[in-house]
Amino acid sequence: MFGLSVFLGIDLTEDKKQYLKEMKEAGFTSVFTSLHIPEEDADQYMQRLTDLASLVKKWDMELIADISKGALEKLGISIHSASSLEKLKHIGLTGLRVDYGFTNQEIAFMSNSLDIALNASTITEKDVEELVQYGANFHKMTAMHNYYPRPETGLAKEVFQQKNVWLNEIGFTVASFVSGDEELRGPLFQHLPTLEDHRELHPLAAALESLKDCAVDAVYIGDPTISAVTLEQFKHYIQEDTILFHVEPINHSPYFERILGKHQNRWDPAKDVLRSADARFKEITEIEPHETSSRFRGAVTLDNNRYQRYMGETQVVVHELPADEKVNVVAQIKKEDLSLLDWCVAGSQFELKN
Known part of the structure; x- marks a missing residue:
């Protein structure tokens, strides 16, 4: 499975909407976004999320948002209320990617309302035991790695492989990120890969290495866009199983x-x-x-x-x-x-x- 990233620091432009449409037509099925910008006005941010979710829902794509407990509270969402979490589903958000700040009990509760992505790099056997204890719905849970904006901080392939094999063995599907090759995300503009060796690599080559050699099930483009040429290559691979x-x-x-x-x-x-x-x-x-x-x-x-x-x-x-x-x-x-x-x-x- 292939996904892309759309960031909500600015309103969705017509160019961004067209890009999202072209990615869908190429075979991308999921969108990742982040809600970790505390200086943003919450109402404005919720409107941007709603606009993005509306488009994603229209094109029958999944939408998963990286979120902190504080950001959810600013958006008026209670993690202890199923009806409150349902508001996110109503606007078109299909899942949350959770990390620091959430207890395993809270994560287990949320997993019975929304798809939940855990931090693949940090999840432990103890976390899994506690999630079982608190009644987590593992059918709605995946393991998603981080992307690493700062050069030299991405993961080593060997560590990545070992972690993913373990995650697969206990039943998780695994997602990770590869760099884009056109518009890069600030403030560093140094690509957004999971593996350090993928920072400057062709996005499709990085994706294929992740899927074929690293026990990954889903790959997301971390940066805002890929070039039209690279998009054509992804389309050939996804739709025709052909490397162009x-x-x-x-x-x-x-x-x-x-x-x-x-x-x-x-x-x-x-x-x-x-x-x-x-x-x-x-x-x-x-x-x-x-x-x-x-x-x-x-x-x-x-x-x-x-x-x-x-x-x-x-x-x-x-x-x-x-x-x-x-x-x-x-x-x-x-x-x-x-x-x-x-x-x-x-x-x-x-x-x-x-």
């Missing part, structure tokens, strides 16, 4: 158009390259040697007639390889997309686009 790479021709290759389009990495994956499963079996004309240069990571190659029956084989280089007179270097994946290569595994579908 952007490529540029090498030395005006006459074979550039040939390598564009959809491919599938073979089910018996090679160590150093992605091998297009059916490229050699397409009807082809003679492929003459052209630009048989060194093959850097992300190079797209086409075997020429010197490779005899392999002529026409299309590959994407994962690990740098030397020049080979039998292999034409036709195109190069753009630098910003190279990290996606690590997640194009056996049988993965991928597309090369100019």
Whole structure:
């Protein structure tokens, strides 16, 4: 599952509404927001929350808000009253992400009215025991990690993995954040990832690492926006299970158009390259040697007639390889997309686009 973040420091603009609509159309199903701005006027903040909730509800998306006990009180919501909590559901809020300031007894009570996200990084066995004791509805509870605005404070992958495996074992679904790559959130403007190693990484590559290698079930974009190009890549992955790479021709290759389009990495994956499963079996004309240069990571190659029956084989280089007179270097994946290569595994579908 994929989600995005919308922050309520200012009113929802038409641009932000359009962005939210485009994310929904791409396949994003959940929205995260924060209610941790004490200097804001409570009435104004509630109006912004109501406006956002109305849009999210219209597009059949979930809305979860990071909240403190004090912020709830400023909004006139009592955590000890089911009818008061129902007000949040009525405006379209589906869940609360709770952290410091709430007791496990209060959290258990709220979980019988709203979906509740706990702090995935800090929850302990004792917390779980107490939540059971106080009658928490675990069907309405998830574990959500923080994002970390300050560089050098994000989590290490090993710790993240270990915690998530434990959380999965006791029945929690796990959510985390990856950076955006367009508008960043102030005051630091240093990205909002959960893992420190994801701070500058391509958002989709970070999301795929979280989902495929770190026992994560849901990934949210932490920063306010991603670029239109990155959004297109998420859309391809969510809707078509395809990793989209952007490529540029090498030395005006006459074979550039040939390598564009959809491919599938073979089910018996090679160590150093992605091998297009059916490229050699397409009807082809003679492929003459052209630009048989060194093959850097992300190079797209086409075997020429010197490779005899392999002529026409299309590959994407994962690990740098030397020049080979039998292999034409036709195109190069753009630098910003190279990290996606690590997640194009056996049988993965991928597309090369100019």
